[in-house]
Amino acid sequence: MISIKKKLNIAQFQSLIALFILCLGLALMTDNFMTTDNFWNVMRQISVNVCISVGMTLVILTAGIDLSVGSILAFCGAVTAGLLSNGISIPALNLFIGFTVLGAVLAGLLVGGGLGFINGYAITKFKVPPFVATLAMLTMARGFTMLWTKGHPISGLGETFGFLGTGWFLGIPMPVWISGIVVVTAIVLTGKTRFGRYIYAIGGNENASLLSGIPIAKVKMWVYALAGILAAVGGILVTARLDSAQPNAGFSYELDAIAAVVIGGTSLSGGRGTILGTVLGAIIIGVLNNGLILLSVSPFWQQVIKGLVILLAVIIDKSNQKSE
């Protein structure tokens, strides 16, 4: 027990215990929770939140916030679906540009990265507070989605694309593989690279980082661009899973992502937290959502309970900080 405790920080350890108690309680109270089907169902559902939350963790580690991930998710999903379904016609050049699944997915990721980069640029170059800059992007990206889709879903995207959201590989659902790759990459990025150390340093003390010669603007722009790319990954997964890009997809997903990050022990003031903690946070939210549905709790109460859990997590985090 002590060696596990050494490896994980206090918050992660508490998250792990909370997850264990939650699972134990649900296993005792419901018949369907401890089944293989439900396990993969929960894992598939949390995959999207894991992708967004990992990006959100990077942003919060730099003491920022990104409220636009839900809208970026919707827009990137719509762009991918639209290009795959309709391509681009340029009548003036008598040219039709068709997109393969790879091309549409890359375009979606590129758009996500671009919108994230704009967030980062506004924050670093124009000194717009992250809350305001990403709030503006939240509205703009939602508007772009409505313009692109004309308010209608785009569906019928084909089996190859659908495989990304509904397929299985080596007995594991594809969304779980994809979110797993995202998590491992982010763990390596934050723990083993100079870029990762810069992220922690900027969040810990921005002035000291500046004096140490860390390229703060460049790092922050990349962080927001990465958050955009990961939101796009989430958008592609949602679209592939539903075989349809919904104009209102990703609504309030940013809140679930922030909740996962906070529950996972990442400090909202930056500089402290881990990707693993965020994954635990996302799993707790996913299990909680699933459990509340299995227990037939009213959707209105579900929101209240989720809110209380987030509040509790922040209170525990604050008391941990004091004791440290």
Added chain:
Amino acid sequence: MNRKAIKYSIGILVIGLLGYNSVYFQPLDKKLADGNEISFDAKAYVDGIWSNELMKVYKDAPDIALLIDSLEQNTVAAFETYGYALGIGNIGYFRVQGEGLVTAVNNNNVLLQVGSHVIEVETEFVYGNAIRDASGLVKLNDYDNSSDFNSISESINEKIRKELIPEFRSKVKIGDKVRFEGAIELNKAHLKLSQIEVIPITLQITE
């Protein structure tokens, strides 16, 4: 060759390979001639079915007062008999017709008194799929993609907004008698019959 040159060469190669496998180009006229989805002209399609098909099915629409009575007596049976639904769910679309007295001319709608019922005829927010889906003429499976399918509704609604509403709005006043045909959208689980919203396809001031 130094390390930087190797790095850039590999980068360009990867981008080239990804690009090659990502997009394909075709002359637009050939694509249109192939009868592919981008050749679908929703406006022309709607113009084509407007008089001979769409108007015809709406001429046979049930009377709105009778429909409301049926819905009140047995909702499920009324949905099955008169309603159209795209898939599984509680939403149903209904063709309706009737005649009523104008009691209010608002910015967004005109209120009609039809028997004991108040009917709201939409004149501003003519959106959605009610006219298309209530007609029963257009099926999702007949189209290669949802974009084409959705564009039919857009064209129908645009035609109503441009060709029907302006003339009606310029003439209608309180006390007029108005005959209408149109479509309504109802939710089986949350049936609200107190003020039904009709998307019109014909509007005629009779007195």
